Amino acid sequence: xxxxxxxxxxxxxxxxxxxxxxxxxxxxxxxxxxxxxxxxxxxxxxxxxxxxxxxxxxxxxxxxxxxxxxxxxxxxxxxxxxxxxxxxxxxxxxxxxxxxxxxxxxxxxxxxxxxxxxxxxxxxxxxxxxxxxxxxxxxxxxxxxxxxxxxxxxxxxxxxxxxxxxxxxxxxxxxxxxxxxxxxxxxxxxxxxxxxxxxxxxxxxxxxxxxxxxxxxxxxxxxxxxxxxxxxxxxxxxxxxxxxxxxxxxxxxxxxxxxxxxxxxxxxxxxxxxxxxxxxxxxxxxxxxxxxxxxxxxxxxxxxxxxxxxxxxxxxxxxxxxxxxxxxxxxxxxxxxxxxxxxxxxxxxxxxxxxxxxxxxxxxxxxxxxxxxxxxxxxxxxxxxxxxxxxxxxxxxxxxxxxxxxxxxxxxxxxxxxxxxxxxxxxxxxxxxxxxxxxxxxxxxxxxxxxxxxxxxxxxxxxxxxxxxxxxxxxxxxxxxxxxxxxxxxxxxxxxxxxxxxxxxxxxxxxxxxxxxxxxxxxxxxxxxxxxxxxxxxx
Numbered sequence: 324x325x326x327x328x329x330x331x332x333x334x335x336x337x338x339x340x341x342x343x344x345x346x347x348x349x350x351x352x353x354x355x356x357x358x359x360x361x362x363x364x365x366x367x368x369x370x371x372x373x374x375x376x377x378x379x380x381x382x383x384x385x386x387x388x389x390x391x392x393x394x395x396x397x398x399x400x401x402x403x404x405x406x407x408x409x410x411x412x413x414x415x416x417x418x419x420x421x422x423x424x425x426x427x428x429x430x431x432x433x434x435x436x437x438x439x440x441x442x443x444x445x446x447x448x449x450x451x452x453x454x455x456x457x458x459x460x461x462x463x464x465x466x467x468x469x470x471x472x473x474x475x476x477x478x479x480x481x482x483x484x485x486x487x488x489x490x491x492x493x494x495x496x497x498x499x500x501x502x503x504x505x506x507x508x509x510x511x512x513x514x515x516x517x518x519x520x521x522x523x524x525x526x527x528x529x530x531x532x533x534x535x536x537x538x539x540x541x542x543x544x545x546x547x548x549x550x551x552x553x554x555x556x557x558x559x560x561x562x563x564x565x566x567x568x569x570x571x572x573x574x575x576x577x578x579x580x581x582x583x584x585x586x587x588x589x590x591x592x593x594x595x596x597x598x599x600x601x602x603x604x605x606x607x608x609x610x611x612x613x614x615x616x617x618x619x620x621x622x623x624x625x626x627x628x629x630x631x632x633x634x635x636x637x638x639x640x641x642x643x644x645x646x647x648x649x650x651x652x653x654x655x656x657x658x659x660x661x662x663x664x665x666x667x668x669x670x671x672x673x674x675x676x677x678x679x680x681x682x683x684x685x686x687x688x689x690x691x692x693x694x695x696x697x698x699x700x701x702x703x704x705x706x707x708x709x710x711x712x713x714x715x716x717x718x719x720x721x722x723x724x725x726x727x728x729x730x731x732x733x734x735x736x737x738x739x740x741x742x743x744x745x746x747x748x749x750x751x752x753x754x755x756x757x758x759x760x761x762x763x764x765x766x767x768x769x770x771x772x773x774x775x776x777x778x779x780x781x782x783x784x785x786x787x788x789x790x791x792x793x794x795x796x797x798x799x800x801x802x803x804x805x806x807x808x809x810x811x812x813x814x815x816x817x818x819x820x821x822x823x824x825x826x827x828x829x830x831x832x833x834x835x836x837x838x839x840x841x842x843x844x845x846x847x848x849x850x851x852x853x854x855x856x857x858x859x860x861x862x
Contacts (some may be wrong), residue, residue: 325396327361328384329353332369332405348401355399355430364395373408374456376416388423397426403445404452405429413449474553474569482506482535482543483573496570503573505531506549510574513544513582520544520586544586550579604633604647606776607654612787615641619787622647635790650790657795658779659765668758679750697735704728 331348345368356363365387371378387393398420400406406427407413417427417436428434432448434441467477476496480486483506485499505527512523521537528534535543547554547565551572557563602608605622613620620635620643633647704725711721760767768779782801789796 324360324362326364326394327356327397327399328365328367328395329356329363330367330369330381330384330398330400330405332371332373332378332400334370334372348405351401352399352430361397361399373404373406373452375409376407376412385419388420388425393423395425397428399428399430401429402431403429403448407449408452408456410446410449410453468555468558471553471555472566474566476548476553476568476570481546481548482539483549484570498571498573502531506543507573509540509544510549510578510582513585514578516585544582547579549573550576552576603773604651605635606773607635607650607780607788610777610780610784610788611635611650612789613637613641613643614789614791615643645790645792653790653793654788654795655765655769658768661764661783668761672754672758675754676750693735693738697732700728700732700735 329349329352331345331352333344349366353363355361365384367380367384369378369380371380376382384398388395403413406429407416420427426436429448434445434448436442436445470477475494476484480496480499483499483503484496486494487497488494509523509527512518513520520541524535524537524540527540543549548568548570549572551568551570552565553568555561555564555566602622602624604624608622609619611620612618616637618637620637622633622635624631624633626632634644635647635650636644707716707721707724707728710716711718716724764779764783768776771779784797785801786797
């Protein structure tokens with residue numbers, strides 16, 4: 324006597340809760356087993372979609388069938404659409420079960436699959452429910468697309484709105500407070516460009532019981548729903564577009580566009596100058612890394628019996644700790660070795676002045692070149708007009724030449740009207756101030772306020788410094804400072820030999836491309852004077 328497992332599937336939770344469909348299927352399957360002398364094995368109840376075999380109960384059944392102790396000979400179900408609504412997956416599963424020695428049979432659509440002709444009927448039985456599913460899905464898709472074209476928002480309402488249903492069952496979204504007011508405030512703050520989007524999100528969440536996540540907020544501030552626009556995606560020959568929404572907008576379209584420009588980086592906001600608050604005793608805080616674990620060192624003070632003691636230390640378990648007085652003193656001593664003598668200062672000023680003059684003259688040369696090309700095109704157009712009047716060329720040829728010349732002239736005039744970089748009238752004074760600062764960089768550091776000190780550190784050392792208790796090490800020095808102070812070392816006539824222990828700034832990695840300096844402009848012409856003045860003035 325064969326053992327049959329009964330597979331009973333319903334497609335919705337409603338059918339499973341009411342139970343009539345499952346009871347009806349079980350009754351018919353047990354009647355079939357009684358009439359054909361089948362022993363009923365497992366009875367599997369499934370309330371999952373048949374679009375795939377990724378169903379919880381079916382996967383459990385398949386595991387049982389693969390066991391050696393399985394006694395199941397056949398799996399029974401009422402119709403083939405209870406087994407699958409995907410023809411491709413169904414054929415694959417039939418092949419798997421066939422290798423396990425398990426047959427499949429629909430009691431209301433019986434087929435003997437050992438007969439080749441019956442496979443044609445099997446294809447019909449499997450394809451019919453799949454076609455039904457596809458048609459239903461297509462109808463739903465076109466219905467939702469029509470609703471979107473009419474300005475309705477489908478799916479879950481965005482933050483600041485809530486899903487509602489009218490008395491006749493029509494769904495819509497409505498403003499939800501206080502989230503809506505918070506989103507208005509967020510867009511206004513983003514338009515100012517002062518704070519980052521995540522900082523604004525954090526501020527919103529402080530006053531809400533259930534806040535908005537980082538990802539959801541970033542999606543929300545890009546969503547045109549808030550300005551009363553609904554996006555209709557492209558489909559076949561229909562182009563994508565925006566339509567007016569049926570719901571009430573939170574912000575104006577102008578405000579939304581302004582925020583998008585800031586988020587895209589097309590419009591750079593005027594951010595206020597924010598300063599990092601650092602105590603006078605810790606000018607190197609944030610610039611140092613731990614020699615043991617590589618993490619950034621922090622700083623703090625500890626209270627002794629009579630005084631306060633200041634330390635740079637690591638927060639990790641490595642336990643690195645150094646007195647701030649020692650760390651600051653070694654750094655100051657290192658800066659005092661970075662000097663630039665008067666001849667180098669004079670020569671640098673001369674070269675930078677020449678570079679600046681070339682830098683200013685280049686736009687003037689470019690404008691003259693554009694003007695000459697415009698004159699050439701106008702002459703070409705005039706020559707073509709004369710040929711046309713003399714009937715040497717026909718209408719089409721003349722119109723083509725005219726169109727090409729006009730388009731090119733229009734583009735050149737746009738380039739010509741672009742504002743060029745303004746000339747700095749006091750370039751000599753600015754260069755003198757910048758070079759004076761470089762000539763006494765150590766003194767400026769010692770006498771400067773905490774902001775000046777940190778500006779000097781950040782300008783010379785773009786990467787973190789490592790202090791091992793005696794020496795500083797860094798992977799890279801600012802290219803401006805490196806070249807200038809390297810030039811000074813190479814040009815000194817008399818050099819004092821120094822012990823390696825006094826070399827406070829040693830490079831872990833020697834920069835590629837640096838060659839011994841020779842007295843030529845090519846080695847010094849590494850930066851435009853305008854950029855040089857900008858960097859040096861920050862020191």
